[in-house]
Amino acid sequence: MTNTRERVPSHTDEQVNRRIRATMKRNVHHYSLHREEIPRRLRELDDEWDIERAIEANAAAIAFTGIALSATRGRGWLILPALVSGFLFQHAVQGWCPPVPVLRRLGFRTAYEIEEERQALKALRGDFAGSREGGSQALRAAAA
Secondary structure, eight states, rough: OOOTTTTGGGSSSSHHHHHHHHHHHHHHOOOOOOOOGGHHHHHHHOOOOHHEEEHHHHHHHHHHHHHHHHHHHOOOGHEEEEEEHHEEEHHHHHHHHHHHHHHHTTOOOOOOHHHHHHHHHHHHHTTTTGGSSSSOOHHHHHOO
16 A cells, blocks of 8 residues: 555656646746745645545535435435545545546645645745755755
8 A cells, every 4th residue: 555645646647747746846946036926835835725625625515416416306316425435435545536637637736745845945935944055046946
């Protein structure tokens, strides 16, 4: 069983993983040149939904819809909450369920991937003692 940090990326097409990493690297490089914008980007990262949150919200909406439809249109609609429960369990255990590939292609990142960008930006901003030492901004960006 894959560890929590790698379970979603390990079930994601490598091209999608590369695109997500490249976007993060471009972001860090951009903010290395525009350090005054780092606080705004950190606030954006605080508000970014990770893939877990997106899956949970999606599952809750579908389950609620299935329950509401079963109350008004017939018990057959209970299949929706049953399927969603199975998908949630599958995701918890394996890191994959049917919405994962779609959400990853839409750019949803794991909490760890979001945190990687946050820590890199904090290092660029000088939040960590070692990040203030040596080198140009380009070198600090590469190290971050």
